[in-house]
Amino acid sequence: MDADDPLLGFTPYEHVAPRRNSITPDRQRAFVAALAASGIVTQAARVMGVSVEALYKLRHRQGAQGFAGAWDAAIDRGMMRLEDCALERAIRGEERPVVSQGRVVATYMRHDSALLMFLLRHRRAARFAPVAAPGRDPQPGSALYERIVADHNARGPSSEEIVDRINAKIEAIKQRRLQAEAQNDDASEA
Secondary structure, eight states: OOTTOGGGOSOOOOOSSOOTTOOOHHHHHHHHHHHHHHOOHHHHHHHHTOOHHHHHHHHTSTTOHHHHHHHHHHHHHHHHHHHHHHHHHHHHOEEEEEEETTEEEEEEEEOOHHHHHHHHHHHSHHHHOOOOOTTOOOOTTSHHHHHHHHHHHHHSOOHHHHHHHHHHHHHHHHHHHHHHHHHHHHHHHO
């Protein structure tokens, strides 16, 4: 990671009376860089030679908000890398050995369709959201629910317009019936 990376521009925690094993500002930045690279707190702590407990204590100290914020940003960056790796694995596949009599005789590529569908559902939820289970309605706020509402609104008249149209038809039927009754009364008098 470059020294001018914005992730490392946080205000580190300054120990009032630093000890030999204190997590200095330089070590805090090195930890954040290692965490951004791996996304795994224990691995970044191991690289730094620092206990996870000491890092969590530092993170929760008064005045260590800059370090805590950089920690969260590093986790987010690590998660983006993890997503990229998962997407690559889903698309390219994973090489698997074919073993016969204790020896590898060939390899094949295994593509993880479940991983691919998971990534599509979460990265492109508007398009690949799961369909509601039979007997269960989609919930407000879900991508499927919002898509159904948008499709419905784009298609046709609102429920108020439909009610108005029905009422107009009922009124027209009443008027025709009254006219027919009036004509029948006129015919019977003549």
